[in-house]
Amino acid sequence: MNAFSSHPGGALAGRTALITGASAGIGEAFARLLAAEGASLLLVARREDRLLALANELEQAHGIRAEVFAVDLSRPEAASDIVAAATRMHLTIDVLVNNAGFAAATGFLNSEWSALNAEIQVMMTAVTELMFRFSPGMKARGFGRIINLASLAAFAPTAPSMLYTGIKSYVLNVSQAVDMELKPFGVHVTALCPGFTWSEFHDVQGTRALTSKLPGFMWHDAATVARLGLAAVMAGRPVCVPGAFNKTVAFTSRLFPERLRYVMGKAGKMVE
Numbered sequence: 001m002n003a004f005s006s007h008p009g010g011a012l013a014g015r016t017a018l019i020t021g022a023s024a025g026i027g028e029a030f031a032r033l034l035a036a037e038g039a040s041l042l043l044v045a046r047r048e049d050r051l052l053a054l055a056n057e058l059e060q061a062h063g064i065r066a067e068v069f070a071v072d073l074s075r076p077e078a079a080s081d082i083v084a085a086a087t088r089m090h091l092t093i094d095v096l097v098n099n100a101g102f103a104a105a106t107g108f109l110n111s112e113w114s115a116l117n118a119e120i121q122v123m124m125t126a127v128t129e130l131m132f133r134f135s136p137g138m139k140a141r142g143f144g145r146i147i148n149l150a151s152l153a154a155f156a157p158t159a160p161s162m163l164y165t166g167i168k169s170y171v172l173n174v175s176q177a178v179d180m181e182l183k184p185f186g187v188h189v190t191a192l193c194p195g196f197t198w199s200e201f202h203d204v205q206g207t208r209a210l211t212s213k214l215p216g217f218m219w220h221d222a223a224t225v226a227r228l229g230l231a232a233v234m235a236g237r238p239v240c241v242p243g244a245f246n247k248t249v250a251f252t253s254r255l256f257p258e259r260l261r262y263v264m265g266k267a268g269k270m271v272e
């Protein structure tokens with residue numbers, strides 16, 4: 001039996017979920033959770049070997065269909081390639097988890113434009129285009145669930161990761177706006193805003209040594225984040241901030257005057 005349904009097939013039996021960034025961390029946790037809920041999967045990321053191993057494992061464990069599509073989401077045509085792949089595989093996407101992402105830890109003018117542009121493509125353009133491409137079908141069928149990975153960082157800017165916090169604010173805002181439009185048609189959109197979460201994120205960012213000094217209560221595991229995010233979208237909650245500590249940070253940061261948020265952001269050393 002599972003968290004959302006009273007029937008053994010799972011709340012999402014017969015549905016198909018597309019998960020970007022399924023080769024690690026929170027995306028992999030979503031794949032495990034959705035497979036356990038009975039959903040078939042289309043797993044997307046660059047590391048095809050990891051996707052294939054996960055797809056194979058989940059097919060055997062849950063008797064679902066799991067397909068993979070390896071793509072670099074920083075390529076402008078990535079979203080349309082994913083749509084074409086889903087069509088070729090005869091997959092009807094009912095659940096979309098826009099999860100792939102990363103944060104650079106270099107300053108604005110120290111960065112190459114290609115690196116900044118990759119952040120925008122992966123976490124803004126691809127997120128928006130995949131919603132745009134898959135939500136008409138969801139609306140027509142009267143069922144859709146979309147989870148977009150924002151972050152606790154969406155609630156305030158920080159200097160060291162200048163694009164990341166702005167990008168995640170966009171994801172937080174646009175998710176709510178699209179939810180307002182689509183909810184009457186049975187399509188729920190949730191911005192999932194985790195704080196520090198155990199995954200490969202801080203290794204990729206190069207901030208593992210710094211972040212590992214943070215106290216345990218500030219951290220969640222990826223499975224918990226995925227479980228809370230899925231519960232939120234199933235319940236039709238447009239914003240999900242996992243955990244009491246993160247909820248307090250999100251709430252209080254909104255109470256601070258703009259000037260104070262600026263000063264705190266400037267002093268900030270890392271993001272999640």
Ligand SMILES: NC(=O)c1ccc[n+]([C@@H]2O[C@H](COP(=O)([O-])OP(=O)(O)OC[C@H]3O[C@@H](n4cnc5c(N)ncnc54)[C@H](OP(=O)(O)O)[C@@H]3O)[C@@H](O)[C@H]2O)c1
Nearest residue numbers: 021023024025026045046047073100101197199200201272
């Ligand atoms: N961990 C945290 O503390 C934290 C907190 C708040 C929000 N988040 C957000 O949660 C999401 C998932 O992060 P995570 O913590 O699970 O990080 P992670 O363990 O590093 O996983 C990131 C995933 O994104 C994929 N990805 C990155 N760049 C890609 C690209 N150009 N094309 C295709 N796929 C790409 C990676 O796959 P490949 O490398 O195989 O392509 C990987 O599967 C991100 O959007 C992140 O911003 C994380």
